[in-house]
Amino acid sequence: VARNNAEPEFHQAVREVLESLGPVIAKHPHYAEAGLLERLVEPERQIIFRVPWVDDSGAVQVNRGFRVEFNSALGPYKGGLRFHPSVNVGIIKFLGFEQIFKNALTAQGIGGGKGGSDFDPHGRSDGEVMRFCQSFMTELARHIGPSTDVPAGDIGVGGREIGYMFGQYKRLRNSYDAGVLTGKGLAWGGSLVRTEATGYGAVLFAQSMLATKGETLEGKKVVVSGAGNVAIYAIEKAQQLGATPITFSDSSGYVVDEAGVDLELLKQVKEVERGRVADYVERRPGARLVTQGSVWDVPADVALPCATQNELDGQAAATLLRGGCGVVSEGANMPSTPEAVEAFSSAGILFGPGKAANAGGVATSALEMEQNSGRTRWDFATAEAKLTGIMADIHDSCVAAAEEYGRPGDYVLGANAAGFTRVADVMLAHGIV
Ligand code: NDP
Numbered sequence: 001v002a003r004n005n006a007e008p009e010f011h012q013a014v015r016e017v018l019e020s021l022g023p024v025i026a027k028h029p030h031y032a033e034a035g036l037l038e039r040l041v042e043p044e045r046q047i048i049f050r051v052p053w054v055d056d057s058g059a060v061q062v063n064r065g066f067r068v069e070f071n072s073a074l075g076p077y078k079g080g081l082r083f084h085p086s087v088n089v090g091i092i093k094f095l096g097f098e099q100i101f102k103n104a105l106t107a108q109g110i111g112g113g114k115g116g117s118d119f120d121p122h123g124r125s126d127g128e129v130m131r132f133c134q135s136f137m138t139e140l141a142r143h144i145g146p147s148t149d150v151p152a153g154d155i156g157v158g159g160r161e162i163g164y165m166f167g168q169y170k171r172l173r174n175s176y177d178a179g180v181l182t183g184k185g186l187a188w189g190g191s192l193v194r195t196e197a198t199g200y201g202a203v204l205f206a207q208s209m210l211a212t213k214g215e216t217l218e219g220k221k222v223v224v225s226g227a228g229n230v231a232i233y234a235i236e237k238a239q240q241l242g243a244t245p246i247t248f249s250d251s252s253g254y255v256v257d258e259a260g261v262d263l264e265l266l267k268q269v270k271e272v273e274r275g276r277v278a279d280y281v282e283r284r285p286g287a288r289l290v291t292q293g294s295v296w297d298v299p300a301d302v303a304l305p306c307a308t309q310n311e312l313d314g315q316a317a318a319t320l321l322r323g324g325c326g327v328v329s330e331g332a333n334m335p336s337t338p339e340a341v342e343a344f345s346s347a348g349i350l351f352g353p354g355k356a357a358n359a360g361g362v363a364t365s366a367l368e369m370e371q372n373s374g375r376t377r378w379d380f381a382t383a384e385a386k387l388t389g390i391m392a393d394i395h396d397s398c399v400a401a402a403e404e405y406g407r408p409g410d411y412v413l414g415a416n417a418a419g420f421t422r423v424a425d426v427m428l429a430h431g432i433v
Pocket of ligand 1: 154155156157198226227228229230231249250251252306307308309330331335358359361362401
Protein backbone atom coordinates (compact mmCIF):
# COMPACT_ATOMS: atom_id res chain seq x y z
CA VAL A 1 0.00 0.00 0.00
CA ALA A 2 2.78 2.45 0.92
CA ARG A 3 4.47 1.78 -2.41
CA ASN A 4 1.33 2.72 -4.33
CA ASN A 5 0.18 5.62 -2.21
CA ALA A 6 -3.10 7.39 -3.03
CA GLU A 7 -4.21 4.76 -5.55
CA PRO A 8 -7.42 3.47 -3.92
CA GLU A 9 -8.94 2.01 -7.10
CA PHE A 10 -5.75 0.05 -7.78
CA HIS A 11 -5.74 -1.30 -4.21
CA GLN A 12 -9.41 -2.25 -4.61
CA ALA A 13 -8.77 -4.15 -7.85
CA VAL A 14 -5.72 -5.98 -6.47
CA ARG A 15 -7.47 -6.90 -3.23
CA GLU A 16 -10.47 -8.26 -5.13
CA VAL A 17 -8.26 -10.55 -7.21
CA LEU A 18 -5.79 -11.67 -4.54
CA GLU A 19 -8.44 -12.33 -1.88
CA SER A 20 -10.40 -14.54 -4.22
CA LEU A 21 -7.31 -16.56 -5.22
CA GLY A 22 -6.99 -18.21 -1.79
CA PRO A 23 -8.36 -21.60 -2.95
CA VAL A 24 -6.13 -21.52 -6.04
CA ILE A 25 -2.93 -20.90 -4.09
CA ALA A 26 -3.96 -23.48 -1.47
CA LYS A 27 -4.34 -26.14 -4.16
CA HIS A 28 -1.28 -25.06 -6.20
CA PRO A 29 1.22 -23.47 -3.77
CA HIS A 30 3.85 -23.15 -6.50
CA TYR A 31 1.95 -20.09 -7.76
CA ALA A 32 3.15 -18.20 -4.70
CA GLU A 33 6.77 -19.07 -5.51
CA ALA A 34 9.32 -17.18 -7.62
CA GLY A 35 7.84 -13.88 -6.44
CA LEU A 36 4.98 -14.44 -8.85
CA LEU A 37 2.32 -12.45 -6.99
CA GLU A 38 4.77 -9.62 -6.25
CA ARG A 39 5.71 -9.47 -9.94
CA LEU A 40 2.09 -9.61 -11.06
CA VAL A 41 1.09 -6.47 -9.14
CA GLU A 42 4.04 -4.43 -10.42
CA PRO A 43 3.58 -3.03 -13.95
CA GLU A 44 6.36 -3.94 -16.37
CA ARG A 45 6.51 -0.28 -17.41
CA GLN A 46 4.63 2.97 -16.62
CA ILE A 47 4.90 6.00 -18.87
CA ILE A 48 3.68 9.44 -17.75
CA PHE A 49 4.03 12.39 -20.07
CA ARG A 50 3.11 16.01 -20.76
CA VAL A 51 0.47 16.68 -23.41
CA PRO A 52 0.59 20.35 -24.45
CA TRP A 53 -1.94 21.63 -27.01
CA VAL A 54 -3.51 24.89 -28.15
CA ASP A 55 -7.25 25.51 -27.64
CA ASP A 56 -9.55 27.43 -29.99
CA SER A 57 -8.87 30.71 -28.18
CA GLY A 58 -5.13 30.33 -28.77
CA ALA A 59 -4.37 29.50 -25.13
CA VAL A 60 -1.94 26.69 -24.30
CA GLN A 61 -3.46 23.81 -22.35
CA VAL A 62 -1.45 21.12 -20.60
CA ASN A 63 -2.77 17.68 -19.74
CA ARG A 64 -1.11 14.56 -18.40
CA GLY A 65 -0.84 11.39 -20.48
CA PHE A 66 -0.42 7.82 -19.19
CA ARG A 67 0.34 4.38 -20.57
CA VAL A 68 0.77 1.51 -18.14
CA GLU A 69 2.24 -1.56 -19.84
CA PHE A 70 1.29 -4.03 -17.17
CA ASN A 71 1.96 -7.57 -18.33
CA SER A 72 3.18 -9.03 -21.63
CA ALA A 73 3.29 -12.73 -20.70
CA LEU A 74 0.57 -13.69 -23.16
CA GLY A 75 1.17 -11.20 -25.98
CA PRO A 76 1.53 -7.50 -26.79
CA TYR A 77 0.09 -5.14 -24.17
CA LYS A 78 -3.55 -4.50 -25.04
CA GLY A 79 -6.09 -2.19 -23.45
CA GLY A 80 -7.96 1.04 -24.02
CA LEU A 81 -7.22 4.73 -23.65
CA ARG A 82 -9.51 6.75 -21.38
CA PHE A 83 -9.97 10.53 -21.70
CA HIS A 84 -11.80 11.79 -18.61
CA PRO A 85 -10.95 14.47 -16.02
CA SER A 86 -10.87 11.85 -13.24
CA VAL A 87 -7.97 9.94 -14.85
CA ASN A 88 -4.83 9.51 -12.72
CA VAL A 89 -2.16 6.84 -12.44
CA GLY A 90 -4.15 4.82 -9.88
CA ILE A 91 -7.19 4.61 -12.17
CA ILE A 92 -5.04 3.54 -15.12
CA LYS A 93 -3.26 0.94 -12.98
CA PHE A 94 -6.53 -0.56 -11.75
CA LEU A 95 -7.79 -0.79 -15.31
CA GLY A 96 -4.48 -2.25 -16.55
CA PHE A 97 -4.40 -4.82 -13.76
CA GLU A 98 -7.96 -6.00 -14.54
CA GLN A 99 -7.07 -6.08 -18.21
CA ILE A 100 -4.38 -8.75 -17.65
CA PHE A 101 -6.92 -11.34 -16.49
CA LYS A 102 -9.66 -10.24 -18.86
CA ASN A 103 -7.34 -10.60 -21.84
CA ALA A 104 -6.18 -13.99 -20.59
CA LEU A 105 -9.82 -15.12 -20.40
CA THR A 106 -10.33 -14.27 -24.09
CA ALA A 107 -7.58 -16.78 -25.04
CA GLN A 108 -6.56 -14.45 -27.88
CA GLY A 109 -2.83 -14.09 -27.01
CA ILE A 110 -2.88 -10.53 -25.64
CA GLY A 111 -1.14 -9.02 -22.63
CA GLY A 112 -2.58 -6.30 -20.39
CA GLY A 113 -2.17 -2.52 -20.52
CA LYS A 114 -4.17 0.68 -20.23
CA GLY A 115 -3.68 4.38 -20.78
CA GLY A 116 -5.34 7.73 -21.13
CA SER A 117 -5.35 11.31 -20.02
CA ASP A 118 -7.15 13.73 -17.71
CA PHE A 119 -8.29 15.60 -20.84
CA ASP A 120 -12.08 16.20 -20.90
CA PRO A 121 -13.48 16.01 -24.44
CA HIS A 122 -16.93 17.29 -23.34
CA GLY A 123 -17.64 20.66 -24.87
CA ARG A 124 -14.43 20.69 -26.93
CA SER A 125 -14.57 21.40 -30.67
CA ASP A 126 -13.44 18.81 -33.23
CA GLY A 127 -10.33 20.91 -33.86
CA GLU A 128 -9.43 20.93 -30.16
CA VAL A 129 -9.95 17.18 -29.86
CA MET A 130 -7.79 16.63 -32.94
CA ARG A 131 -4.94 18.80 -31.67
CA PHE A 132 -5.06 17.10 -28.30
CA CYS A 133 -5.03 13.62 -29.89
CA GLN A 134 -2.10 14.57 -32.14
CA SER A 135 -0.06 15.86 -29.20
CA PHE A 136 -0.94 12.78 -27.13
CA MET A 137 0.14 10.44 -29.96
CA THR A 138 3.36 12.37 -30.60
CA GLU A 139 4.68 10.94 -27.33
CA LEU A 140 2.72 7.66 -27.25
CA ALA A 141 3.99 6.63 -30.71
CA ARG A 142 7.46 5.96 -29.25
CA HIS A 143 6.06 3.26 -26.99
CA ILE A 144 3.48 1.36 -29.05
CA GLY A 145 3.50 -0.91 -32.11
CA PRO A 146 1.54 -3.82 -33.59
CA SER A 147 3.72 -6.39 -31.76
CA THR A 148 4.47 -4.25 -28.70
CA ASP A 149 1.44 -2.42 -27.38
CA VAL A 150 -1.92 -1.96 -29.12
CA PRO A 151 -4.23 0.64 -27.54
CA ALA A 152 -7.98 0.97 -28.20
CA GLY A 153 -10.83 3.21 -26.97
CA ASP A 154 -12.48 3.51 -23.56
CA ILE A 155 -14.43 6.30 -21.85
CA GLY A 156 -14.15 9.46 -23.96
CA VAL A 157 -12.27 7.71 -26.76
CA GLY A 158 -14.32 6.48 -29.72
CA GLY A 159 -13.93 6.30 -33.48
CA ARG A 160 -13.20 10.02 -33.88
CA GLU A 161 -10.31 10.02 -31.40
CA ILE A 162 -8.86 6.73 -32.69
CA GLY A 163 -8.93 8.28 -36.19
CA TYR A 164 -6.99 11.38 -35.14
CA MET A 165 -4.46 9.29 -33.22
CA PHE A 166 -3.98 6.80 -36.06
CA GLY A 167 -3.46 9.65 -38.54
CA GLN A 168 -0.72 11.13 -36.35
CA TYR A 169 0.95 7.74 -35.74
CA LYS A 170 1.06 7.04 -39.49
CA ARG A 171 2.54 10.46 -40.15
CA LEU A 172 5.24 10.11 -37.49
CA ARG A 173 6.24 6.58 -38.45
CA ASN A 174 5.75 6.83 -42.22
CA SER A 175 4.24 3.38 -41.91
CA TYR A 176 0.71 2.10 -42.32
CA ASP A 177 0.71 -0.20 -39.29
CA ALA A 178 -3.04 -0.86 -39.17
CA GLY A 179 -2.57 -3.21 -36.22
CA VAL A 180 -1.19 -0.51 -33.90
CA LEU A 181 -4.63 0.64 -32.72
CA THR A 182 -8.02 -1.06 -32.63
CA GLY A 183 -11.47 0.45 -32.87
CA LYS A 184 -10.52 1.89 -36.26
CA GLY A 185 -13.04 3.02 -38.89
CA LEU A 186 -14.31 0.34 -41.25
CA ALA A 187 -12.71 2.03 -44.28
CA TRP A 188 -9.19 1.90 -42.81
CA GLY A 189 -8.71 -1.40 -41.04
CA GLY A 190 -11.53 -1.53 -38.49
CA SER A 191 -13.53 -4.66 -37.80
CA LEU A 192 -17.26 -5.06 -38.08
CA VAL A 193 -18.80 -5.76 -34.64
CA ARG A 194 -15.99 -3.96 -32.71
CA THR A 195 -18.32 -1.04 -31.93
CA GLU A 196 -21.04 -3.35 -30.68
CA ALA A 197 -18.81 -5.96 -29.05
CA THR A 198 -18.56 -4.92 -25.39
CA GLY A 199 -22.27 -4.25 -24.93
CA TYR A 200 -23.27 -7.31 -26.94
CA GLY A 201 -20.84 -9.44 -24.97
CA ALA A 202 -22.15 -8.31 -21.57
CA VAL A 203 -25.67 -9.32 -22.60
CA LEU A 204 -24.50 -12.64 -24.06
CA PHE A 205 -22.77 -13.31 -20.74
CA ALA A 206 -26.03 -12.57 -18.88
CA GLN A 207 -27.82 -14.95 -21.23
CA SER A 208 -25.27 -17.72 -20.57
CA MET A 209 -25.60 -17.24 -16.80
CA LEU A 210 -29.40 -17.42 -17.08
CA ALA A 211 -29.14 -20.59 -19.18
CA THR A 212 -27.51 -22.37 -16.20
CA LYS A 213 -30.89 -21.90 -14.45
CA GLY A 214 -32.90 -22.89 -17.53
CA GLU A 215 -33.99 -19.27 -18.10
CA THR A 216 -33.63 -16.71 -20.90
CA LEU A 217 -33.75 -12.93 -21.24
CA GLU A 218 -37.11 -13.10 -23.01
CA GLY A 219 -39.62 -10.76 -21.34
CA LYS A 220 -37.15 -9.54 -18.68
CA LYS A 221 -37.02 -5.89 -17.60
CA VAL A 222 -33.48 -4.47 -17.73
CA VAL A 223 -31.90 -1.42 -16.08
CA VAL A 224 -28.83 -0.04 -17.83
CA SER A 225 -26.50 2.74 -16.66
CA GLY A 226 -24.41 4.87 -19.01
CA ALA A 227 -25.31 6.10 -22.47
CA GLY A 228 -22.03 5.57 -24.26
CA ASN A 229 -20.60 2.86 -26.45
CA VAL A 230 -21.10 -0.03 -24.04
CA ALA A 231 -24.58 0.98 -22.81
CA ILE A 232 -26.02 1.59 -26.28
CA TYR A 233 -25.03 -1.82 -27.65
CA ALA A 234 -26.00 -3.62 -24.45
CA ILE A 235 -29.46 -2.14 -24.96
CA GLU A 236 -29.44 -3.25 -28.61
CA LYS A 237 -28.54 -6.88 -27.86
CA ALA A 238 -30.95 -7.07 -24.90
CA GLN A 239 -33.74 -5.92 -27.21
CA GLN A 240 -32.72 -8.47 -29.86
CA LEU A 241 -32.98 -11.22 -27.23
CA GLY A 242 -36.51 -10.20 -26.23
CA ALA A 243 -35.77 -8.19 -23.07
CA THR A 244 -36.98 -4.64 -22.38
CA PRO A 245 -34.30 -2.14 -21.32
CA ILE A 246 -36.04 0.79 -19.63
CA THR A 247 -33.19 3.07 -18.47
CA PHE A 248 -29.88 4.69 -19.39
CA SER A 249 -27.88 7.51 -17.80
CA ASP A 250 -25.01 9.97 -18.06
CA SER A 251 -23.38 12.25 -15.53
CA SER A 252 -26.37 14.63 -15.71
CA GLY A 253 -28.95 12.03 -14.51
CA TYR A 254 -30.87 8.97 -15.62
CA VAL A 255 -33.79 8.39 -17.93
CA VAL A 256 -36.70 6.03 -17.28
CA ASP A 257 -38.65 5.00 -20.36
CA GLU A 258 -41.17 2.38 -19.22
CA ALA A 259 -42.28 1.70 -22.79
CA GLY A 260 -38.75 0.50 -23.58
CA VAL A 261 -35.78 2.56 -24.80
CA ASP A 262 -36.16 4.01 -28.32
CA LEU A 263 -32.72 2.93 -29.50
CA GLU A 264 -32.75 4.85 -32.76
CA LEU A 265 -33.43 8.08 -30.90
CA LEU A 266 -30.78 7.31 -28.27
CA LYS A 267 -28.17 6.68 -30.99
CA GLN A 268 -29.15 9.91 -32.75
CA VAL A 269 -28.77 11.93 -29.53
CA LYS A 270 -25.58 10.32 -28.25
CA GLU A 271 -23.67 9.10 -31.30
CA VAL A 272 -24.64 11.69 -33.90
CA GLU A 273 -25.39 14.86 -31.92
CA ARG A 274 -23.11 14.13 -28.91
CA GLY A 275 -25.97 15.48 -26.77
CA ARG A 276 -27.12 14.85 -23.18
CA VAL A 277 -29.76 12.40 -21.97
CA ALA A 278 -32.19 15.33 -21.46
CA ASP A 279 -32.25 15.76 -25.27
CA TYR A 280 -33.79 12.27 -25.53
CA VAL A 281 -36.51 13.08 -22.99
CA GLU A 282 -37.47 16.24 -24.87
CA ARG A 283 -38.31 14.19 -27.97
CA ARG A 284 -39.74 11.05 -26.37
CA PRO A 285 -43.25 11.22 -24.88
CA GLY A 286 -43.56 9.25 -21.64
CA ALA A 287 -39.83 9.22 -20.85
CA ARG A 288 -38.66 11.08 -17.75
CA LEU A 289 -35.31 12.46 -16.58
CA VAL A 290 -34.41 11.86 -12.93
CA THR A 291 -31.60 13.81 -11.29
CA GLN A 292 -31.97 12.50 -7.72
CA GLY A 293 -30.90 9.07 -6.43
CA SER A 294 -29.54 6.56 -8.91
CA VAL A 295 -30.68 4.44 -11.81
CA TRP A 296 -30.52 1.41 -9.46
CA ASP A 297 -33.67 2.70 -7.70
CA VAL A 298 -35.67 1.44 -10.70
CA PRO A 299 -36.95 -2.14 -10.11
CA ALA A 300 -35.95 -4.67 -12.79
CA ASP A 301 -35.03 -8.33 -13.35
CA VAL A 302 -31.57 -7.64 -14.78
CA ALA A 303 -29.01 -4.87 -14.14
CA LEU A 304 -26.28 -3.90 -16.62
CA PRO A 305 -23.90 -1.29 -15.14
CA CYS A 306 -22.20 0.22 -18.22
CA ALA A 307 -20.88 3.63 -17.09
CA THR A 308 -17.87 3.68 -14.77
CA GLN A 309 -16.11 2.25 -11.70
CA ASN A 310 -17.83 2.18 -8.30
CA GLU A 311 -21.16 3.44 -9.69
CA LEU A 312 -23.12 0.72 -7.85
CA ASP A 313 -22.57 0.67 -4.07
CA GLY A 314 -23.85 -1.55 -1.26
CA GLN A 315 -26.99 0.50 -0.76
CA ALA A 316 -27.80 0.46 -4.48
CA ALA A 317 -27.24 -3.30 -4.50
CA ALA A 318 -29.70 -3.73 -1.62
CA THR A 319 -32.27 -1.62 -3.49
CA LEU A 320 -31.80 -3.67 -6.67
CA LEU A 321 -32.23 -6.92 -4.73
CA ARG A 322 -35.39 -5.62 -3.04
CA GLY A 323 -36.72 -4.74 -6.50
CA GLY A 324 -36.34 -8.38 -7.57
CA CYS A 325 -33.10 -8.19 -9.57
CA GLY A 326 -31.65 -11.67 -10.11
CA VAL A 327 -28.88 -11.00 -12.68
CA VAL A 328 -26.07 -8.43 -12.81
CA SER A 329 -23.68 -8.43 -15.75
CA GLU A 330 -20.97 -5.75 -15.62
CA GLY A 331 -20.43 -3.91 -18.92
CA ALA A 332 -18.21 -1.34 -17.20
CA ASN A 333 -14.94 -2.04 -15.39
CA MET A 334 -15.38 -2.57 -11.63
CA PRO A 335 -18.74 -0.73 -11.48
CA SER A 336 -19.80 -2.60 -8.33
CA THR A 337 -18.12 -1.69 -5.05
CA PRO A 338 -16.85 -4.56 -2.83
CA GLU A 339 -19.96 -4.08 -0.62
CA ALA A 340 -22.23 -4.46 -3.65
CA VAL A 341 -20.41 -7.60 -4.81
CA GLU A 342 -20.75 -9.01 -1.30
CA ALA A 343 -24.50 -8.25 -1.28
CA PHE A 344 -25.01 -10.00 -4.65
CA SER A 345 -22.96 -12.96 -3.50
CA SER A 346 -24.85 -13.32 -0.20
CA ALA A 347 -28.17 -13.13 -2.05
CA GLY A 348 -26.96 -15.89 -4.39
CA ILE A 349 -27.95 -14.06 -7.57
CA LEU A 350 -26.16 -14.43 -10.91
CA PHE A 351 -23.28 -11.93 -10.90
CA GLY A 352 -20.94 -11.61 -13.92
CA PRO A 353 -17.83 -9.54 -13.03
CA GLY A 354 -16.56 -7.10 -15.65
CA LYS A 355 -13.33 -8.89 -16.40
CA ALA A 356 -15.41 -11.76 -17.81
CA ALA A 357 -18.67 -10.07 -18.81
CA ASN A 358 -17.16 -7.11 -20.69
CA ALA A 359 -14.31 -9.03 -22.35
CA GLY A 360 -16.15 -9.09 -25.69
CA GLY A 361 -14.73 -5.68 -26.63
CA VAL A 362 -11.08 -6.57 -26.25
CA ALA A 363 -11.69 -10.01 -27.75
CA THR A 364 -13.06 -8.33 -30.88
CA SER A 365 -10.09 -5.96 -30.86
CA ALA A 366 -7.92 -9.07 -31.08
CA LEU A 367 -10.07 -10.20 -34.00
CA GLU A 368 -9.42 -6.80 -35.60
CA MET A 369 -5.66 -7.36 -35.16
CA GLU A 370 -6.03 -10.79 -36.73
CA GLN A 371 -7.79 -9.32 -39.78
CA ASN A 372 -5.14 -6.57 -40.04
CA SER A 373 -2.32 -9.14 -40.00
CA GLY A 374 -4.02 -11.24 -42.65
CA ARG A 375 -4.99 -8.15 -44.71
CA THR A 376 -8.52 -9.50 -44.77
CA ARG A 377 -12.03 -8.45 -43.69
CA TRP A 378 -14.78 -10.58 -42.27
CA ASP A 379 -18.46 -9.84 -42.72
CA PHE A 380 -20.69 -8.95 -39.76
CA ALA A 381 -22.07 -12.46 -39.33
CA THR A 382 -18.59 -14.03 -39.24
CA ALA A 383 -17.25 -11.53 -36.69
CA GLU A 384 -20.38 -11.79 -34.53
CA ALA A 385 -20.26 -15.59 -34.58
CA LYS A 386 -16.66 -15.45 -33.34
CA LEU A 387 -17.61 -13.00 -30.57
CA THR A 388 -20.52 -15.23 -29.52
CA GLY A 389 -18.21 -18.26 -29.41
CA ILE A 390 -15.58 -16.43 -27.36
CA MET A 391 -18.16 -15.18 -24.84
CA ALA A 392 -19.54 -18.70 -24.44
CA ASP A 393 -16.00 -20.03 -23.88
CA ILE A 394 -15.28 -17.34 -21.27
CA HIS A 395 -18.51 -18.19 -19.48
CA ASP A 396 -17.72 -21.91 -19.51
CA SER A 397 -14.13 -21.32 -18.29
CA CYS A 398 -15.48 -19.32 -15.33
CA VAL A 399 -18.00 -22.04 -14.49
CA ALA A 400 -15.36 -24.79 -14.72
CA ALA A 401 -12.83 -22.88 -12.57
CA ALA A 402 -15.45 -22.05 -9.91
CA GLU A 403 -16.34 -25.76 -9.72
CA GLU A 404 -12.68 -26.84 -9.63
CA TYR A 405 -12.01 -24.60 -6.62
CA GLY A 406 -15.13 -25.66 -4.75
CA ARG A 407 -17.48 -22.72 -5.26
CA PRO A 408 -19.87 -23.59 -8.10
CA GLY A 409 -21.70 -20.58 -9.52
CA ASP A 410 -19.14 -18.08 -8.12
CA TYR A 411 -18.22 -16.18 -11.28
CA VAL A 412 -15.88 -13.84 -9.38
CA LEU A 413 -13.68 -16.72 -8.25
CA GLY A 414 -14.12 -18.44 -11.61
CA ALA A 415 -12.99 -15.43 -13.67
CA ASN A 416 -10.06 -14.60 -11.40
CA ALA A 417 -8.87 -18.21 -11.13
CA ALA A 418 -9.15 -18.99 -14.84
CA GLY A 419 -7.49 -15.71 -15.89
CA PHE A 420 -4.78 -15.90 -13.23
CA THR A 421 -3.69 -19.48 -13.90
CA ARG A 422 -3.31 -18.79 -17.65
CA VAL A 423 -1.04 -15.80 -16.99
CA ALA A 424 0.81 -17.36 -14.06
CA ASP A 425 1.71 -20.55 -15.94
CA VAL A 426 3.29 -18.52 -18.74
CA MET A 427 5.11 -16.16 -16.35
CA LEU A 428 6.64 -19.19 -14.65
CA ALA A 429 7.64 -20.64 -18.04
CA HIS A 430 9.37 -17.37 -18.98
CA GLY A 431 11.48 -17.35 -15.82
CA ILE A 432 12.12 -14.36 -13.57
CA VAL A 433 11.71 -11.42 -15.95
P1 NDP B 1 -18.25 6.17 -23.22
O1 NDP B 1 -17.37 7.36 -23.04
O2 NDP B 1 -18.72 5.83 -24.57
O3 NDP B 1 -19.53 6.30 -22.27
C1 NDP B 1 -19.41 6.41 -20.89
C2 NDP B 1 -20.79 6.67 -20.32
O4 NDP B 1 -20.73 6.59 -18.91
C3 NDP B 1 -21.29 8.07 -20.66
O5 NDP B 1 -22.68 8.06 -20.74
C4 NDP B 1 -20.81 8.88 -19.45
O6 NDP B 1 -21.58 10.04 -19.19
C5 NDP B 1 -20.99 7.88 -18.33
N1 NDP B 1 -20.00 8.17 -17.29
C6 NDP B 1 -18.67 8.11 -17.39
N2 NDP B 1 -18.08 8.48 -16.25
C7 NDP B 1 -19.08 8.81 -15.43
C8 NDP B 1 -19.14 9.27 -14.11
N3 NDP B 1 -18.00 9.48 -13.40
N4 NDP B 1 -20.36 9.48 -13.57
C9 NDP B 1 -21.50 9.26 -14.27
N5 NDP B 1 -21.51 8.84 -15.54
C10 NDP B 1 -20.32 8.60 -16.10
O7 NDP B 1 -17.44 4.95 -22.57
P2 NDP B 1 -17.66 3.38 -22.79
O8 NDP B 1 -19.10 3.10 -23.00
O9 NDP B 1 -16.68 2.93 -23.80
O10 NDP B 1 -17.17 2.78 -21.40
C11 NDP B 1 -18.07 2.56 -20.29
C12 NDP B 1 -17.45 1.59 -19.33
O11 NDP B 1 -17.19 0.35 -20.01
C13 NDP B 1 -16.11 1.99 -18.72
O12 NDP B 1 -16.01 1.45 -17.41
C14 NDP B 1 -15.10 1.28 -19.60
O13 NDP B 1 -13.86 1.08 -18.95
C15 NDP B 1 -15.83 -0.03 -19.83
N6 NDP B 1 -15.39 -0.81 -20.98
C16 NDP B 1 -15.44 -0.28 -22.24
C17 NDP B 1 -15.06 -1.05 -23.31
C18 NDP B 1 -15.22 -0.56 -24.72
O14 NDP B 1 -15.06 -1.39 -25.63
N7 NDP B 1 -15.58 0.68 -24.96
C19 NDP B 1 -14.48 -2.40 -23.14
C20 NDP B 1 -14.56 -2.90 -21.77
C21 NDP B 1 -14.97 -2.10 -20.75
P3 NDP B 1 -20.97 11.50 -19.49
O15 NDP B 1 -20.89 11.58 -21.00
O16 NDP B 1 -21.94 12.44 -18.88
O17 NDP B 1 -19.62 11.54 -18.85
